[in-house]
Amino acid sequence: xxxxxxxxxxxxxxxYTLLLVAFGLLPTLYALFxxxxxxxxxxxxxxxxxxxxxxxFLPAVGHVALYVVFWLISLIVLVVVLAIVVxxxxxxxxxxxxxxxxxxPGAIAGASSVLLWLFVLDPSVSPxxxxxxxxxxxxxxNVVAVGNLPVVFTVIAFWAGAGGWIVxxxxxxxxxxADIMEAARIDGAGALQVAWHIQLPMLTKWISYMxxxxxxAGTQLFVEPKVLAQATKNVVPEDYSLNQLAYLYAFRQGDFxxxxxxxxxxxxxxxGLSTIFIFRGKLFERD
Amino acid sequence: MTDLxxxxxxxxxxxxxxxxxxxxxxxxxxFAAFFILPIIWLLLAPTKTNSELLLSxxxxxxxxxxxxxxxxxxxxxxxxxxxxxxxxxxxxSFTALAITLIVSVPxxxxxxxxxxxxxxxxxxxxxxxxxxxxxALVLPIFLELSAARLIGSPLAVILPFSFFPFGVxxxxxxxxxxxxRDLLNAARIDGAGEFRVFAxxxxxLATPVIALVGFFSFVANWNNYFLPFLVVGGxxxxxxxGLANLLSNVPAFNPTTASSIVIQLPTLAxxxxxxxxxxxxxxxxxxxxxxxxxxxGGTKE
Numbered sequence: 001x002x003x004x005x006x007x008x009x010x011x012x013x014x015x016y017t018l019l020l021v022a023f024g025l026l027p028t029l030y031a032l033f034x035x036x037x038x039x040x041x042x043x044x045x046x047x048x049x050x051x052x053x054x055x056x057f058l059p060a061v062g063h064v065a066l067y068v069v070f071w072l073i074s075l076i077v078l079v080v081v082l083a084i085v086v087x088x089x090x091x092x093x094x095x096x097x098x099x100x101x102x103x104x105p106g107a108i109a110g111a112s113s114v115l116l117w118l119f120v121l122d123p124s125v126s127p128x129x130x131x132x133x134x135x136x137x138x139x140x141x142n143v144v145a146v147g148n149l150p151v152v153f154t155v156i157a158f159w160a161g162a163g164g165w166i167v168x169x170x171x172x173x174x175x176x177x178a179d180i181m182e183a184a185r186i187d188g189a190g191a192l193q194v195a196w197h198i199q200l201p202m203l204t205k206w207i208s209y210m211x212x213x214x215x216x217a218g219t220q221l222f223v224e225p226k227v228l229a230q231a232t233k234n235v236v237p238e239d240y241s242l243n244q245l246a247y248l249y250a251f252r253q254g255d256f257x258x259x260x261x262x263x264x265x266x267x268x269x270x271x272g273l274s275t276i277f278i279f280r281g282k283l284f285e286r287d
Numbered sequence: 288m289t290d291l292x293x294x295x296x297x298x299x300x301x302x303x304x305x306x307x308x309x310x311x312x313x314x315x316x317x318f319a320a321f322f323i324l325p326i327i328w329l330l331l332a333p334t335k336t337n338s339e340l341l342l343s344x345x346x347x348x349x350x351x352x353x354x355x356x357x358x359x360x361x362x363x364x365x366x367x368x369x370x371x372x373x374x375x376x377x378x379x380s381f382t383a384l385a386i387t388l389i390v391s392v393p394x395x396x397x398x399x400x401x402x403x404x405x406x407x408x409x410x411x412x413x414x415x416x417x418x419x420x421x422x423a424l425v426l427p428i429f430l431e432l433s434a435a436r437l438i439g440s441p442l443a444v445i446l447p448f449s450f451f452p453f454g455v456x457x458x459x460x461x462x463x464x465x466x467x468r469d470l471l472n473a474a475r476i477d478g479a480g481e482f483r484v485f486a487x488x489x490x491x492l493a494t495p496v497i498a499l500v501g502f503f504s505f506v507a508n509w510n511n512y513f514l515p516f517l518v519v520g521g522x523x524x525x526x527x528x529g530l531a532n533l534l535s536n537v538p539a540f541n542p543t544t545a546s547s548i549v550i551q552l553p554t555l556a557x558x559x560x561x562x563x564x565x566x567x568x569x570x571x572x573x574x575x576x577x578x579x580x581x582x583x584g585g586t587k588e
Contacts, residue, residue, distance in 0.1 A: 004481070005402065005403075006401065006402060006403035007403075008482070009397045009401035009402070009406065011393075012393035012394060012397035013393070013398065015389065015390030016390040016391060016394035016455055017394075017409065018390075019390060019446070019449055019450040020409075020412065020413070020416070020450065020452070022446070023424065023447045024416045024450065024452075027427035027428045027430070027431040028424070028427055030427060030431045031426070078318075081314070082314070086315070089315075098315055098319060101323050103570075103574075104322070104323070104326065104571075105325070106570070107506070108563045108567070110510040110511065110512040110527045111527045111528070111562075112510070112530060115530060115534075115559045116325055116559055117325070119325075119328070119329075119332070119556060124341055125332075125340050125341060125345075125552060126345070127324055127327075127328040128345075159321070159325070192307075213420075222422060223512045226531070230531055231537075243422065243513075246426050250426065250429070250430070259430070260426075260427070262426075263423075263427050263430075266423055267419070270419040270423040273418075273419075274414075274415050274416075274418030274419050275415055278414050
């Protein structure tokens with residue numbers, strides 16, 4: 001390596017490094033600063049204690065935790081089953097079509113997917129209104145009752161996000177050599193045995209990747225309850241999730257320190273998960 | 288077992304195998320319906336009147352006249368504010384996309400092919416930030432931007448959108464596997480400077496990864512709700528935020544709505560459809576390319 005070359009290295013990464021500092025590092029440090037100070041004065045863990053004692057905080061933690069449990073279990077079980085099933089299809093166009101159908105809702109995210117699901121969950125206009133009515137729901141407000149929300153958010157998130165993961169798992173299954181699969185079949189292993197003893201072990205590192213990513217994303221729940229709260233005039237509470245609470249602190253109460261304290265807690269969870277994964281997992285070992 | 292025996296075994300399915308196949312077929316059909324029916328419904332709903340939407344079959348087609356009427360109602364709402372929102376979304380997403388490509392491609396290239404001090408730490412930081420959900424940084428970014436008095440400026444959306452570590456990671460992986468150092472060294476020996484090596488040797492090879500990064504960046508930014516919701520308001524909001532605001536003018540969801548201008552459900556469905564139309568079209572046309580890209584190198588939703 002020459003000094004000249006390394007100088008160009010700096011030039012090439014300069015723009016990106018600037019953005020990394022401005023929108024990765026600085027906001028993190030600034031949020032940390034805010035969370036430990038009040039009006040510029042260091043107050044130790046006061047902000048964290050105040051937020052923790054807020055009567056809305058623990059229910060929000062509970063809501064998010066329950067949603068994450070539902071979401072992770074259904075995601076892992078169904079994505080693995082669907083990927084293996086689609087991978088087992090011998091007719092090429094059929095497999096391609098299935099993957100495409102599963103993947104396409106990924107185009108619809110954010111507020112748009114919540115709006116679409118408002119329609120699907122409103123028995124008066126829903127394409128599956130018969131199903132909703134059979135389950136005893138007569139109006140949107142019944143469907144999105146607070147007790148149902150973890151399931152509702154799971155369905156929305158699964159609908160939009162599962163397809164991408166199915167495609168990724170499908171790709172991982174393609175990496176299993178045809179010889180191994182054929183040998184197992186000749187030895188008389190059925191599809192279930194192949195799935196359990198050969199395919200599932202090959203998928204574990206991808207499953208843990210998906211689990212960690214989805215766990216981190218799940219704790220961030222915001223747009224779904226926010227839009228549902230807007231649509232139902234707060235039948236869905238506006239302080240349902242932790243990010244909503246952090247938002248209320250900043251915008252309703254003008255309490256940036258409290259808002260920063262909640263953000264820092266969420267950020268620590270996300271950073272912890274991604275750091276553990278990078279240093280323990282083998283997925284990104286190329287360097 | 289001989290070839291013949293294998294074939295015979297395949298033809299004569301046992302009852303167990305029949306049940307297995309039937310199970311697979313049912314699972315596939317059920318999930319295909321789950322994933323695709325909401326989209327089909329969304330394509331049909333804007334062709335109906337409000338009462339048709341409530342009374343006729345969910346997958347019945349209304350009429351093109353009604354589609355035009357709903358279209359006109361949507362674009363007349365708030366003296367054409369919906370078109371402004373779409374324009375904002377396009378402006379934010381494309382500008383951020385351009386900046387993302389300009390900074391990420393050289394960065395990924397340098398990380399993969401040039402030795403310099405601090406390279407390793409930059410790479411690890413990029414991986415860590417790439418793996419945290421982008422919503423985790425939204426409130427901290429908002430707090431930072433309000434300290435910098437940038438709230439309300441288009442830059443408050445565009446600059447954070449331009450920061451896309453996943454794009455750097457993708458180009459890094461691409462350059463470290465697809466372009467050899469020997470090739471670059473050969474060009475250097477021929478007297479090419481570093482910029483020429485990058486522009487004339489590496490860049491022409493990078494088209495597929497540029498397309499992939501461009502796609503992921505555009506989709507993520509177009510669909511982003513949380514950040515613009517916090518940092519811009521009024522006439523500057525993108526369509527994702529505007530769409531959620533439309534809800535307060537829908538009497539069916541909001542019986543208490545005070546506004547005199549109301550949005551009917553089919554019009555709201557049309558707004559939802561148009562808000563995702565660009566992404567949906569990209570998905571439809573780039574399908575094979577994307578599925579291959581995700582299967583090969585893409586690792587983040």
